[in-house]
Amino acid sequence: MRPITTVAFDADDTLWHNERFFRLTQDRFTALLSGFADPDHLEERLLAAERRNVGRYGFGIKGFTLSMIETAIEITDDRVPAGVIREIIAAGQDMLAHPIELLPHARETVCALAGRLRILLVTKGDLLDQERKLAQSGLGDLFDGVEIVSQKTPSVYMAIFARHGEGAERAMMVGNSMKSDVVPAIAAGGWGVYVPHGLTWALEHAEAPEGHPRFREIADLGALPALVDDLQG
Numbered sequence: 009m010r011p012i013t014t015v016a017f018d019a020d021d022t023l024w025h026n027e028r029f030f031r032l033t034q035d036r037f038t039a040l041l042s043g044f045a046d047p048d049h050l051e052e053r054l055l056a057a058e059r060r061n062v063g064r065y066g067f068g069i070k071g072f073t074l075s076m077i078e079t080a081i082e083i084t085d086d087r088v089p090a091g092v093i094r095e096i097i098a099a100g101q102d103m104l105a106h107p108i109e110l111l112p113h114a115r116e117t118v119c120a121l122a123g124r125l126r127i128l129l130v131t132k133g134d135l136l137d138q139e140r141k142l143a144q145s146g147l148g149d150l151f152d153g154v155e156i157v158s159q160k161t162p163s164v165y166m167a168i169f170a171r172h173g174e175g176a177e178r179a180m181m182v183g184n185s186m187k188s189d190v191v192p193a194i195a196a197g198g199w200g201v202y203v204p205h206g207l208t209w210a211l212e213h214a215e216a217p218e219g220h221p222r223f224r225e226i227a228d229l230g231a232l233p234a235l236v237d238d239l240q241g
Contacts, residue, residue: 011240012199014173015121015232018183019131019138021205022229023114024145029106030072033099037076040092045083054079066158068134073100104137108144111205113230115147120233122150126173129154130165130181132188160188165196180239182232187214194222199239203229 020026034054038047045053057075065071076096080088121127129151131138138156142148153172157164169179176197183189183203190200191214202216202225217223226235 010178012178012180014126014179016128016130016181018189021184025109029103033103036099040095067132068137069100069103070134108141113228117229117232118147118150126152128172132157132160160192162192162195165193185212186216187212
């Protein structure tokens with residue numbers, strides 16, 4: 009195999025915490041609507057709304073907030089108090105203002121690979137929010153390219169790795185989502201490295217491509233430089 013020349017990182021829950029804030033906000037949402045539905049039923053209805061709406065609003069906090077409002081209206085048969093809607097909007101705004109907290113080994117790993125290889129950030133979600141998080145992370149200057157996309161598909165990865173590197177064959181995608189980071193990157197012809205986070209949104213689950221020669225799993229980002237060295241031969 010030809011040497012790897014490009015390493016791309018996912019952002020949310022790969023370089024910094026993200027899903028934990030969605031879970032905390034969902035707990036707040038559940039408490040607000042506790043008089044109308046039990047937590048399990050409310051969770052099912054919210055997930056169904058997110059599944060319906062992801063094609064309309066895309067990924068991120070704004071779409072999540074709209075899905076919470078829609079679920080509140082549905083679960084109360086259009087009787088949700090205006091004060092509850094106000095609290096849901098406030099919860100979404102709190103998420104958009106939350107400071108960034110890097111995951112363990114994020115900074116040192118990106119620094120260790122920067123300069124040796126072409127380093128990219130490939131993330132999906134709301135443009136303004138992802139730009140905010142990148143700016144607050146302090147990692148922005150380490151990346152040779154940043155791509156904020158609406159979907160992560162094999163064709164998207166092929167285009168990114170052709171634009172910023174030497175093609176998917178010589179590229180690696182690193183992330184916590186099997187569905188968005190690993191499987192489509194491998195399908196594009198690249199390497200897919202799975203870094204489990206512990207909290208993963210239900211819509212990001214997928215079967216691991218066990219046995220594929222370009223699939224790897226590491227316990228945390230601290231193991232990535234050694235893995236890259238090993239694959240370089």
